[in-house]
Amino acid sequence: MAAPALQAVGLRKTYVAGRRTDPVVALDGLDLEANRGSILGLLGPNGAGKSTTVKILATLTRADSGSALVDGVDVSDRPEEVRRRIGLVSQRPSSDPMATGWENLVLAGRLHGLARQEAEDRSAALLGRLDLSAAADRLVKTWSGGMSRKLDVAIGLAHRPTVLFLDEPTTGLDPEARAELWSEITRLTQEDETTVLLTTHYLDEADKLADQVAIVDHGQIKVHGTPEELKSALRGDAVVFELTAGSDAGMAVDRLRSLAGLGEVSIEGSTLRARADLGARAVPLALAALEEIGVEVASATMARPSLDDVYLRHVGRAFEAVA
């Protein structure tokens, strides 16, 4: 088997914020691996270490210790070599607003060593694929957010990198533009067998795009696997009860914990969550039990495990999407 496209072992990174504050540990022994041509999704709350991981792998900063290989090349020993092989689409727009889409793409290609003709051919092809040809000669500052984000992805792919870093690619886009960008990312990266490291706030994005998902918290990978593996590892269905205001949540939790066939009972505000081997059997039993002790339930839902549940399990709190 070929060497992984991305491989990080024991990455540690501490930032010193100020003289009077304690240093912030961004990464605390993070390990990570992505196979060639795959999309690895990094999920985690703000400050978990996702961006720092990308910065180290993209040679923008150095780890205090640990090692990282991109396409087999060590990021701290040969950063120049790594830079030839990667494309970076950062969280913020990364095109020049005072240049046209065409100029942005051709410049990106040429800065990465393509000859002019090569850069122009590649730019024309990318603009065509992304349905941006009509706007190509307009200044990017006049483009919509969705178009400009597609251009950022195209710029990242201009030189056919082996590894593409996508940092929050669809934040701020409307649902339609997000769905479109997802399918473009999948298509373009499959064609060239580009390996993608995707960091995202959106669980549905990771579920939809990523072959492998790694959940990061406190600078470490908490769990790693395909979305399917992670979900089935949870065993059983997620059951959620919304209690009416004023209900005795503590009593409800105690009652449900004593029921057979129901586990991992937790409460957050008025939301009761639990896990059931067989949701369809457990829900009526639970409802009856709650009624018995006088706890009113506003709604009850049952679902096959989602990445939200995986996240809840490993990060210890529910995922809050930043929409």
Added chain:
Amino acid sequence: MTTVLTHSALLTRRSLTALVRQPIYLGVTLIQPMVWLLLFGQLFKSVVEIPGFAQGGSYLEFLTPGVVAMTALFSAAWAGTVYIDDMERGVMDRLLASPVSRSAMMNGTLAYQSLTSIAQTSIVVVIAFLAGARFAWTGVVFTMLAGVLLTVIVAALSNATALLVRQQEALIGISQFTALPLTFLSSAVMDTSLAPHWMRVAATVNPLDWAVVVSRETLLGSPDWAAVWPRLLALIVLAVVMAGLATRAFRAYQRSA
């Protein structure tokens, strides 16, 4: 080496294209030196009549090198704002994660600023000529060179400041704070032999004054080469040192990013 040159040229062109697309900014860039020349030229017209004023020619002839240097200083002081715009977008990170070298990134903006300075100097010299000033033509070449060197020094300083403070307001504040004192601690608009002793001393270590002296001596014919060469050499050395230090500032930027 050729890669660095290609990258520098590509980045210089990016800046020039952006400048041409902002007609108001372009207009101000080109008109401002004219306004200064004519305004200061009228205001201080009679200072040449003060006993002890060194120069023989008209005040306009005396002032032209001063306006060239002031224009270089005030334009180049803004150089770093482009970096900050790039940082606020993801452009800076994208370039830093690409094969473009830090020196090509620095050269690109310094070359762009230098070309702007040459255009501005040309305008100042032509306007002064039309208004009746007469110069030695070799002096025009020295004036361009002095303008470019001062531009490189100040633009490198501005870029380095941008990389260290990473904030538009702080950069502009620092530029504003230093620009005027540098101007008035020099012979840009006034003969320093008429100024207090400490100001004359301060002028000898002021790169803006070096540029003014190189330009003025050579423009007015029969230059005092003993005054020109050391200052020109100092400008060259400082320009190289500043460009080098500014390129190193990328490291500080990345360490704290």
